[in-house]
Amino acid sequence: MRAVTVALRQWAPPLVLGLAFLLAWQALVVGAEIKPYLLPSPTAIGTQLALVAPLVWTSALATGANVLVGIVLGTAVAIVAAVAAARSGVVDELMSPTAAAVSVMPIVALAPVLNTMFGTTSTTPRRLIVAIVVFAPVFVTTLRGLRQVQPVHRDLMRAYAASPRQLSRLVTIPGALPYLFTGLRIASSTAVISAVVAEYFGGLQNGLGSRITSAAANSAYARAWAFVLGAIALGLVFYLATLALERAAARRTGG
Amino acid sequence: MSTPVSTTGLPPAAFALAAHAVEATGVGKVFTTRAGAVTALEDVHLTIGAGEFVALIGPSGCGKSTLLRLIADLDTPTSGELTVFGRSPRAAREAQDYGIAFQQAGLLPWRSVRANIELPLELHGVGRSGRTVRSTELLELVGLTEFAGHFPHQLSGGMQQRVAIARSLAEQPSLLLMDEPFGALDEMTRERMQTELVRICAESRAAVVFVTHSIPEAVFLADRVVVMSPRPGRIAEVVPITLTRDAAGRDEDLREDATFFAAVTRVREALHGDGHVRAARGVDVR
Ligand SMILES: Nc1ncnc2c1ncn2[C@@H]1O[C@H](COP(=O)(O)OP(=O)(O)OP(=O)(O)O)[C@@H](O)[C@H]1O
Ligand SMILES: [Mg+2]
DSSP states (O other), rough: OOHHHHHHHHHHHHHHHHHHHHHHHHHHHTTTOOOTTOOHHHHHHHHHHHHHHHHHHHHHHHHHHHHHHHHHHHHHHHHHHHHHHOHHHHHHHHHHHHHHHHHHHHHHHHHHHHHHHHHHOOHHHHHHHHHHHHHHHHHHHHHHHHTOOHHHHHHHHHHHHHOOHIIIIIIIHHHHHHHHHHHHHHHHHHHHHHHHHGGGGGGGSHHHHHHHHHHHTTTTTHHHHHHHHHHHHHHHHHHHHHHHHHOOOOOOTOO | OOOOOOOOOOOHHHHHTTTTEEEEEEEEEEETTTTTEHHHHHHHEEEEEETOOOEOSSSSSSSSHHHHHHTSSSSOEEEEEEETTBHHHHHHHTTTTTEOOOOOOOOOOSSOOHHHHHHEEEEEOOOOOHHHHHHHHHHHHHOOGTTTTGGGGGGHHHHHHHHHHOOOOOOOOEEEEESSTTSOOHHHHHHHHHHHHHHHHHHTTEEEEOOOOOOOHHHHOSSEEEEEETTEEEEEEEOOOOOOOOBBBBGGGGGGGGHHHHHHHHHHHHHHSSSSOOOOTTOBBO
């Protein structure tokens, strides 16, 4: 009984607010007779969403796969680079400016170039774009984490004559994990945005981005919005998943 | 230590050295910082026999931790000679001659209590079953059996410190270096741990260098109390403790004994210097 009231108190306000927002939207579109290409009504979007739901689902899977592969690839490269940078000052001097440069690189400029490089029937350009976007934040936070070894832990491992490998495996890397996951959480939203935007520049027509552009090009505005909803849901899924990872890692280290 | 029979061809002097756990001759340590040079230790002469329990006491900042770190080869002396079991501190560290408990517990937060205790064993290649047997014993010893699966942040400061003590004992070292290990414990746990430590050392014949701020603790535990004075850190006096002990080591009645209070008074006077009472900062004279 108590759990129900608590849940109600927690969920009721945003639900009521959301509902009020949708009602106002509907009233505005119907009352002011706004043209669908400017703003379709929520009911029109809802109808379309029900109609193309299977397509939204498969498109979300296609885009989601690109995001996932890109995140894994970008994270792997970032971890290797951060470990190397933490070990050697030279690598650090090379990598840190590179990461800064990569982090300001506009994906909008990169997408067409990669499309011509890898051909328009490949998912590689999209995955690479996600990997590039993920690399910088994960590299920066992981490197910071690797540098956070407490002096008392360093002394302890030295006192027990631990090898550099043991120091990495037992102290440095576990200590850096929460930082890594924070980087990943920060990167997750941009990763989804990049994967969707990368599809705006041609290539395979299987993802959410491609569907949005083609629906808009065919004046099916309500349908375009249905796919936008899919993109929002996909972004939420990745954000919540990485947030859960980050929380779990922080809990393990007592943070 | 019985007189060794020379069969290895080493000169007798080497055996004489090897008989001592720690031998410091004119050891000094100067830290060079941006603000200038800090003399943490000056001209320290100290010999600690195998199996001997030595307490270091002195006001805050007199170099107790520094001396311990030099013995542990976590820092190097800037002058003088220091040997641990007849070899350089570095060689002794690499041979794993000592166990250490720091002023801070220094547990790894992502490891359970049991895994923290097993860390030294894991580092030195002890198998899983051997580690479990040993950590179970140690958990029992420090009274944390029910907390084996907990993580450090779920424990109180005193409990964390007990885990660190258990970890330092894991490999039954012949030299134990302890920097205020009981500082965070409540009085009852503290007295129990003191009694346990005396028993462990009597059993394992380990030499102990034990830093403390408590005079009664130093007197209760040690064979000798080394009183240090600050700026520059040096040994002011070494007070030998001769308490009447029974066969099983020191028991609880000892804390009420007249010889105990006499020893406490002597250390207190040594701390305050030449009888006149100078405020010895950071020293607990309860
Ligand atoms: N790494 C360092 N760099 C510079 N100075 C240091 C360093 N370590 C210690 N010192 C100085 O050496 C002196 C002795 O320090 P130490 O930590 O050995 O004192 P202590 O006797 O253990 O004090 P406490 O009882 O407060 O723990 C202090 O004046 C301190 O400022
Ligand atoms: Mg100290």
